[in-house]
Amino acid sequence: MISWNRFSAEIRLMVLETVLHNGCNLASIATVSQEWQRVIEKHNFSRIRLTPSRLPGFRAIYRNRSLVRYIWFCLELEEYDCTGCSPRDPELWDLSEMDNSLITKGLEDLFSVLSVWQPGGDLTLDISVYSPSDSQHGFKYLTFEPDTVSETQDEHRLVERPMLSKPCSGAGGPSATRTFEAICKVFGEIMSNSPFDNDEQERRWWQQLPLVPIVTRVLLRQQTRRRWRPYTLTQMFTRMPRLQEVHYEPWKEWLHTDIQQRWTDEVLQTLLEAPFLARLRKLVLFENFNTVYPASFGIFNSDPRRITSASMGRALVNASLNLDSLSASFLVDAVDFFEETRGRCLKWPNLRSLALTSELLRPAKNPTKLDDMLRAAAATALNMPNLETMELWNGLEEKAMLVRYRRARLRRPATIEWKGTWEMTLSDPVIEAWDAVALKYSNRACVTIGKLVVTATPIRSHGDAIRLLGLLEMVIRPVSLRQIVRENTILEEMGED
Known part of the structure; x- marks a missing residue:
């Protein structure tokens, strides 16, 4: 042998x-x-799944600590039956005291374990909060998966799950529409009513937790429908002194009133203005939404996308100045971002990639305003000496558009291109503005490219649009994109479109 x-x-x-x-x-x-x-x-x-019950055994790992690169920390909430999946009492929409206690105790134990790890390489902490019952009632298509590096990885694991059955009677009865209460249950806020009476109590609790310098990247993916309070995230990230990268995929606020919108923006701004952002290198924000859910809200029905604001644009501009990479989808409109750079002597010395969404990238929108935004984007790019790509995009059902600038590389010239499902013409002033960027950093003008995309498969959602556009920047985690596409495909097959 x-x-x-x-x-x-x-x-x-x-x-x-x-x-x-x-x-x-x-x-x-x-x-x-x-x-x-x-x-x-x-x-x-290299990749470990942890739950609070497994932390004591994980604490004993010594020899192989240096091999761990990714921890998926699953905070599994209490299970519930059909009588509890669509509660009428609003006090039952947020997490129970037991669930919040499970979360705080789990975080205490996790931080205690990780605090003694010697910082060296990179460690990704991926936190998911869910109840196993979520996918057994009104949201049978939900999956709870670890992060993956590609869209196709581990997709075979999903094939066997019977997802096309109708929701249970408590979530909406024979009609496939989920009740207002069922949606509020799954989208409840984390640590809002307990165990802390106010923000100061919560701040003191976080301050007594040990620092965890081993963590360099945090993932908060869209499969967690429960809502993290921005204040809670600010306190959490402050305990991670070597944090360099955050991927945050919150869900849109469903109660879409002016007062609710202003409050949502105000609390999100506190996150974007927090001191921990000064040490980040990469920030990816993706506000997810679903066009079906608002139908359950009756008189509270709202547009599935948020109304963006100038104040959010200003906060994101200030947060971006030290970053290497920034992507913000649906949370802020590119118009507000670039408008907030006008007349300010700003520099982005490290920024290599920028990806933003804009409602102006839709058919029949005002072409003059679109030209103004694209020229403002070019003017901003003049102050980004290391910028390699800027992607401005938008996508929803049946419509998708991307405008992309790519810096000259090797022997290839800089390009300004559009790619989408309808014809677009880049005006001469827009091309001249981007030529100025290319000439400043490569001494050659841009090459203009246009590509009309015709697809045989329907664009059911923003997820399909992202796939179609072929974005260079990772605007959302691959597994999250797969879940969005899959959810909208299943909802259409169930007749919920």
Whole structure:
């Protein structure tokens, strides 16, 4: 028999990679050799799923701490039955005292465990808050998954789940529309009514938690429909002194009144103005929405997208000045962002990529205002010496549009291009404005490109639009994009479009 060590390093690596991905019991073969043990341990410990009940055992990990690169921390709330999935009492919409206590105790224990880890490499902390019952009642299509690096990774795991059954009787009866109460239940606010009576009590609680310098990236993905208070997130991120990257995918506020909108903007601004942002390198904000849910709100029915504001644009501009990468989708309109840069002597010395959405990128919108925005974007880009890409986009049902600037690279010239589902013409003043950017940083004018996209598959949602446009910047986590596309596909098949 040929010895394992007689094979070349390349062949041994191919065999090991096959073993790692064929679904066999890795623990049973880790003893084949020290080489196999090293590779399998690195694979097993690189990505870990934790729940509060598993933290005591996780605390005992010493030798393999340096192998951990990703922790998916699942805060599973109490389960409920059909009598509790659509509560009439508004006091039952937010999390219960038991659920909030579970969250605070879980965070206390997690921070205690991670605080003793020596900072060295990068560690991603991915936090999900959900009840296992959420996908058993009015939202049977929901999935709760770890983060992935691509859209297709692990997609086969979802095939076997029977998602097309109607919601239970408590969530809306035979009609597939979810009740107002069922939506409020799943979108309840985290740590709003308990265990703290006010913000000062919560601040003192966070201050007594140890620092966790090991965490460098935080993911708060859209599969958590419960709402984090921006104040809570500010306090949490303050306890992470080496935090460099945040991906935050909140859901839109459904009660779309002027008062509610102003309050939502005010609390979000406190997050964008928090001191921890000064040390971030990358910020990705994606405000998710669903065009079906508002139908359940009756007289409170609202547009699925938010009305953006100048104050939010100003806060995002100020937050962006030290970043390497910024993406903000639907939370802020690009018009407000660039308007807030006018007349200010601002510089973005590190910014390499910028992605923003705008309602002006829709058919039949005012072309003069669109030209003004694109010229303002170019004027802002003049103060971004390291900018490689700027993507301005929008997408909803059946419509999608992208305007993208790419800096000259290697022997390729800078480009200003549009790509979308309707014809767009970039005016001469817009092209001249972007030529000025290209000439400043590459001594060559832009090449203008236009691409009309015709697709045989329907654009059901903003998720389909993102796929169609082929954005270079990761505006949303790949697994979140897959979940959005899948949810809207299933809702259409259930007749909820």
